[in-house]
Amino acid sequence: MTDRPNGLTYAQAGVDIDAGNALVERIKPLAKSTRRPGAEASLGGFGALFDLKAAGYDDPLLVTTTDGVGTKLKVAIETGIHDTVGIDLVAMCVNDLLAQGAEPLMFLDYYATGKLDVDAAAAVVAGIAEGCRQAGCALVGGETAEMPGMYAEGDYDMAGFCVGAVDRDKVLPRFDRQKAGDILVGLGSSGPHSNGYSLVRRIVERSGLAWDAPAPFAEGQMLAQALLAPTRIYIKTVLPHLKAGRVSGLAHITGGGLIENPPRAIAPGLAARFDWDAWSPPQVFEWLQQVGGVSDLEMRRTFNCGVGLMLIVDPRDLAEVLEGLVRADEDAFVIGELATA
Numbered sequence: 001m002t003d004r005p006n007g008l009t010y011a012q013a014g015v016d017i018d019a020g021n022a023l024v025e026r027i028k029p030l031a032k033s034t035r036r037p038g039a040e041a042s043l044g045g046f047g048a049l050f051d052l053k054a055a056g057y058d059d060p061l062l063v064t065t066t067d068g069v070g071t072k073l074k075v076a077i078e079t080g081i082h083d084t085v086g087i088d089l090v091a092m093c094v095n096d097l098l099a100q101g102a103e104p105l106m107f108l109d110y111y112a113t114g115k116l117d118v119d120a121a122a123a124v125v126a127g128i129a130e131g132c133r134q135a136g137c138a139l140v141g142g143e144t145a146e147m148p149g150m151y152a153e154g155d156y157d158m159a160g161f162c163v164g165a166v167d168r169d170k171v172l173p174r175f176d177r178q179k180a181g182d183i184l185v186g187l188g189s190s191g192p193h194s195n196g197y198s199l200v201r202r203i204v205e206r207s208g209l210a211w212d213a214p215a216p217f218a219e220g221q222m223l224a225q226a227l228l229a230p231t232r233i234y235i236k237t238v239l240p241h242l243k244a245g246r247v248s249g250l251a252h253i254t255g256g257g258l259i260e261n262p263p264r265a266i267a268p269g270l271a272a273r274f275d276w277d278a279w280s281p282p283q284v285f286e287w288l289q290q291v292g293g294v295s296d297l298e299m300r301r302t303f304n305c306g307v308g309l310m311l312i313v314d315p316r317d318l319a320e321v322l323e324g325l326v327r328a329d330e331d332a333f334v335i336g337e338l339a340t341a
Helices: 017-032 072-079 085-098 118-135 197-207 223-227 235-243 283-292 296-302 315-327
Strands: 060-068 103-113 138-146 156-167 183-188 249-252 270-274 307-313 332-340
Touching (some): 060 085, 072 156, 072 197, 085 103, 085 118, 085 307, 103 235, 118 138, 118 156, 183 315, 197 283, 235 315, 283 296, 307 315, 307 332
Parallel strands (some): 103 138
Antiparallel strands (some): 249 307
């Protein structure tokens, strides 16, 4: 090809290939730290391989999920706190896998921005690697896209993709096993997790508080830190109960809250009957409701209201499930039961 001394370069168009390469080198050790049986978690190829036999599966079904973090990212971008939203990204995908009874095996991320800030992107990926370690899945690759003109200065967006596996006879939900009187067990959330942040940000605006103001509901934290508390990852505490067949249905309480998500895990002819006084949500929800003047119904269909995961358990297995979860340092409590619809 002929050199053109006055020709444009990709860098002049706004894309810095060297910065992208620098980011890859920064995150290679992070990916390596997530290695697990079946995956070497090395970066640089065009695809990733996973050995299901090495992971201990003989007749598995593969399950895939994808999700993002939503406008919670705006809080991270506006405050420069980038190290936890990666955990959120992993959590939103791997907790969904649990709803099918599946174990997360490998994770990929997509990170898009107008101009690549290597430090910010590396902080995000460090959070992703931490989420993968918490979930026991391998970070096997991803894509970083620098797209000038698509995003405002400093903005970025990301999506996560996860592949899991479940033995054929352990797929959830098990509608055939569910019946009226089965117990609904809630697992405590760390706060809003990664849902409802368009409303959260409007409420913060109404409050008049700056992001660096002390959080009225979390002693010793500034408001942004408290609202960026990462989504809890429930894999290691819940998966043993799924594999033992003690759970017939599971709902990850995300967008749609406790109104929209539970029916997806419940057999036709049955419905969740909640005891709304059975648990005390984190104080952030009371603050959001009071400052925003949000109705109970709107809270319940927007936020998780303190319940990050809902399990459906036969009363005969309840004691064993609760004791096992509490022993694993999970905040687990009865929130209601199944009833005839």
